[in-house]
Amino acid sequence: MSSSGDPAKQEPSWKQRITNAEINGRRVNEAIERGEGNSRPAVFVCECGHLGCSSTLELEIAEYEGVRTNFDRFLVLPGHEIEAVDRVVERHPEYLVVIKPDEEARKSAREADERTP
Amino acid sequence: MAAAQPPGAAGAGCREDSRLNLTLPAEPASVPAFRRQASQFAAEQGVGQDVVADVALAVSEAVTNAVKYAKVSGAKGVVELSAAASDGWLEVKVRDHGEGFGKGSSDGLGLGLAIIARLCSDLKIIQEGDGTEVQMRFPLSG
Numbered sequence: 001m002s003s004s005g006d007p008a009k010q011e012p013s014w015k016q017r018i019t020n021a022e023i024n025g026r027r028v029n030e031a032i033e034r035g036e037g038n039s040r041p042a043v044f045v046c047e048c049g050h051l052g053c054s055s056t057l058e059l060e061i062a063e064y065e066g067v068r069t070n071f072d073r074f075l076v077l078p079g080h081e082i083e084a085v086d087r088v089v090e091r092h093p094e095y096l097v098v099i100k101p102d103e104e105a106r107k108s109a110r111e112a113d114e115r116t117p
Numbered sequence: 118m119a120a121a122q123p124p125g126a127a128g129a130g131c132r133e134d135s136r137l138n139l140t141l142p143a144e145p146a147s148v149p150a151f152r153r154q155a156s157q158f159a160a161e162q163g164v165g166q167d168v169v170a171d172v173a174l175a176v177s178e179a180v181t182n183a184v185k186y187a188k189v190s191g192a193k194g195v196v197e198l199s200a201a202a203s204d205g206w207l208e209v210k211v212r213d214h215g216e217g218f219g220k221g222s223s224d225g226l227g228l229g230l231a232i233i234a235r236l237c238s239d240l241k242i243i244q245e246g247d248g249t250e251v252q253m254r255f256p257l258s259g
Contacts, residue, residue, distance in 0.1 A: 017238075024234035031230070031242035031249075045231035054231040 018049030019105045022074050023112040048080035071113035072099045137200040143187035151180045162202040168255050171236040178229040179211035179251045186215030207255045214248040
């Protein structure tokens, strides 16, 4: 990692990289939802921070909206939660909802959330 | 400025020291040319081999999606790629003029985007006007 003071030129920490992956996953899902409208179930991506994950799951739009009630709630498959950065707040048969206890991660999630004013 | 016409592909491109623009037909044969040009440009910016590989795969997925959208919508359009390096980041944009995903074919689209989401540091998907633009940022220092 660079010792430069410019954060943009430093290699992201592993926590930041996990947060980036989760935020990017949510942006994918937001785009999928925009494309699908409200008429049918859609295939969403797992928003976990595992860098090798490309899992998808089918949800009704209303179910996805139930996850997206706040900026810090993320949709992940069961078993994809990362104990060090996620806290499970809802368990469903097909998916979990996790939040970010870490303040830096919450800040990143808030800033990246297109729904947060 | 030097022309950057990929061999075997009918399209237009240009490259400056810190910028690449490339437009090719929205067809599967264009995917390797986009991947090759983008990864070469990334390497020229001095990023590590891991990031070059990430750029190559992410561009392949984004262009593949763009070609797929064009096929779904029946459009015989083009795919545009631009890349630029500044302020510690390599920014790559892939734009198509198809109908947009979610309009009749969702098979595999989420999978490709899920892969891109893991490869880049920052991902934005712009769905305005005609088509979709996928914006990806990679760390130059990675």
